[in-house]
Amino acid sequence: MASPEALETLRRVFGYDAFRPGQAEIIEHVAGGGDALVLMPTGGGKSLCYQIPALVRKGTGVVISPLIALMQDQVDALRALGVQAGFLNSTQDLDERRVVEAQFLAGELDLLYLAPERLRVPATIDLLDRGAVSLFAIDEAHCVSQWGHDFRPDYLMLSGLHERWPDVPRIALTATATEETRAEIASRLNLDGARHFVASFDRPNIQYRIEPKTDAKRQLLRLLQNEHLGDAGIVYCLSRNSVEKHAAFLTENGIEALPYHAGLDARTRAANQSRFLREDGLVIVATIAFGMGIDKPDVRFVAHLDLPKSVEGYYQETGRAGRDGLPSTAWLAYGLQDVVNLRKMIDAGEGDAAHRRRQSLHLDAMLALCETVDCRRVRLLDYFGQAGEPCGNCDTCLTPPETWDGTVPAQKVLSTVVRLDRERRQKFGAGHIIDILLGKKNAKVIQFDHDELKVFGIGTELRDTEWRAVVRQLLAQGLLTVEPNYGALVLTETSTDVLRGEREVLMRREPERVAAKTAKDRKAPVDLPxxxxxxxxxxxxxxxxxxxxxxxxxxxxxxxxxxxxxxxxxxxxxxxxxxxxxxxxxxxxxxxxxxxxxxxxx
The missing domain is CATH 1.10.150.80 (HRDC domain)
Incomplete structure (x- = not known):
């Protein structure tokens, strides 16, 4: 139950009569001096959980945030509400910093935002010692996790806050974390005694849709033209080159799109981010470097053109859609090559065997979400340890896929891999394997005399795209894997069970998609008279x-x-x-x- 003071602050400053589920309990705990670790989905109202305690407690709430490029916007938004806020980071000159420091020491600030690296500077520690700190809020706390998706070594020093300021409450906040990641956050931030608050991970206003990648550009364009014309949205790509190509393609087709990636100069990145935040209906095409802390509430869609590396990353990125609670779309196109590329990246990546094994498990969970025939939302919530019911608002609920017995096609693929390896001492990628199965006498097949193999032409019952789906699902189920150097397909320990007929292989058959409504026909994001x-x-x-x-x-x-x-x-x-x-x-x-x-x- 929220105190009268907290409720009055909510109404007077923010203009709302009641807290969202979970907020009041967190606010009372922190306002009363308790430490907290808060998991709340993007758009769930995390910021109020430290802003209101900072307003009702004596002193200044210090917010540690990695989002230097967004601090100005965050402070502007608070000032528009009548909250006295400021920030200290590397973008300011000496005079600007001195003004903010003087305001802090005079007790004129309700909230002060700091980048974590500022706490390396002795002058910052001295400043905080001389002023009155009401609480420390550690935003985007997953940055402390090595198996989260954005490890930030600067965050490790935050474990010392409690030793230096033992009477100041600390609240660490993140939008997503499994139990493993949550335990690591608590340990690394010295929050072992903190109370944990885990809100529902469900975002019922987001419609999750995943489809096989055939022509990613055209699929994306169809989505935007038919369902999200004039809407603000984010398109995620894995590479800088892909970002540039897709931004140009959308612009050429009448959809204003801006690129964002680390290869652009800082001024261009800042300008594109600023335009996206300030203008209505712009699309930003970006690598995953973009989006953390973006507080734009009217993002109507998030599209992924490449497979995310983990469910946590996918959940965090899709959560940037529909922060205002209105209907929004999370759309992903993924294909065989995505699986091959990510397997290669993991096997060839840095880190020890245990790290690569964790990355592989993250990818397995993401593939399971893509290939499920069950409700996507139930699978997503289950990953974070939360039970759910079929939602009726994801593609598998709206157009349920079928399962089919893919054991024989699986045996044909695996047999082809075996024959190439044992008879010819050769390894090849998926495309060549499929050409052999389809009996294609192209130059490469003829060059290696692969038209003489017993498996040549034994797969004409399926089309090329269907065989690609078979191989993709064999990779997803761990019945095939990718040789790291060249991307060739190789067997796994479980492949033999399938070849011997000791294991059945069930596969997902994509349903026929009903043509999407045009922009003119679709309902508005919320029913307005x-x-x-x-x-x-x-x-x-x-x-x-x-x-x-x-x-x-x-x-x-x-x-x-x-x-x-x-x-x-x-x-x-x-x-x-x-x-x-x-x-x-x-x-x-x-x-x-x-x-x-x-x-x-x-």
Whole structure:
């Protein structure tokens, strides 16, 4: 149960009447001086779990965040709410830092954001010693985990916070972690005695869809044109080259898209990120370096054009869609070559055998999610130790796939690999194996006399794409693996069981996909009365112009969900507008009259 002070702060500053599930208990624990480790999905309201305790406790809440490029936006968003916030990082000059330091020492800041590397600087430690710290919030805490997806050595020094400031509560927050990762976070941050709060990992507003990759560019374009025309979204690719190609392809086809990867100069990266945050309807095509801490609430889709390396990474990246709770899409296209490439990367990667084994297990879990015939959401929640029911809002629920007995096709593939190895001392990749099975007399087959093998042409009952699906699923089930240097297919310890007929191989058959509705036919992200739609668009135009004039992202002014509620309720006074969710005292005073004028203009 939240205290009256916390509830009053929520209403006055943030404009909401009630906490989301799980928030109140965390806030009371930290506000009372307790340490906490919080797992809450992206969009679940993690930031309030430290912001409100910082506002109700004496002193300044110190937030340790790796997101230097986003600190300005985070501080701008808080200042728009009337919260006194500042940051210290390497982007500031000496005079800017001195102003923030003076504000901190004078007790004028509610929240101070620091990059973790700032705590290496003795002057920063001295500054914190001289001021009054109400709490330490360690954001993106998975960065401390070596088997999380973004290990940051700078975070390791944070274990010393408790020794230096034993009476200051600490709260570590992350959007995703298995029990193994959670235990490592607690150990490395010296939070063994902290209370753990694990919220539901379910994001019911996100529709999870995974499909075989045939022509990734065209599949992506079809998704955007048919379902997300004019929507903001993120497209993830594995390589910089792929990012550039897909951004250019989308732009050539009338969808404004910007690239983001580490190969771009810092100024271009910053400019593209800023445009994505500040403009409506832009698509950003990026490597996974992009997205952590992105607080854009109206991202309507996240698309993956390459297979993520782990379920944790996939969950974190897809979680950037629909932070406002409105319907959104998580779409992934993956194929045989993705599996081959990732297996090669793991086998040839750095680290000891145990590290490679962990990476391989992460990939196995991701492949199991891709190949399941069950509800995707149930599989996803199960990975994080949470039970779930079939959701009715993922592709396997909406168009259930079939299983079929793939034992004989599996034996044909494995037999071909065996014959090449034993009879010819040769190893080849999937494409050549399939050519042999289909009886294709191409140059490579003829060159090696592979048309003379007994297995030549024994697989004409399946098409090329079907054979690729068979090989992909054999790799996913561990019945084949990839030779690390050249990507050739080789048998595993379990292959023999299939060849002897001692093991049945069940496979997934992709269902026929129903053509997606066009952008004109599909329902709006949230049901608005017809008469409210032009009002919402008018409010959005006002918000865009206001945000541009102030040089801040549009969501800093108001979220889409707030504008939709205003467009539906049509308040005619400041008192009525104050009842809308997301309209706190400061925003009411700053923008209230402008909102009412915009409504009256219609």
């Amino acid at each position: 017809a008469e409210a739609e032009p009002v919402f668009e008018r409010l959005r135009a006002w918000r865009g112009a206001t945000a541009k004039a102030q040089g801040v992202p549009a969501y800093v002014i108001f979220h889409d969900a707030t504008l939709r509620e205003i467009a539906t309720a049509l308040p005619s006074s400041l008192a009525e507008l104050a009842k809308v969710g997301g309209v706190g005292e400061n925003k009411l005073a700053k923008y209230g009259d402008q909102v009412l004028e915009t409504l009256a203009d219609g």
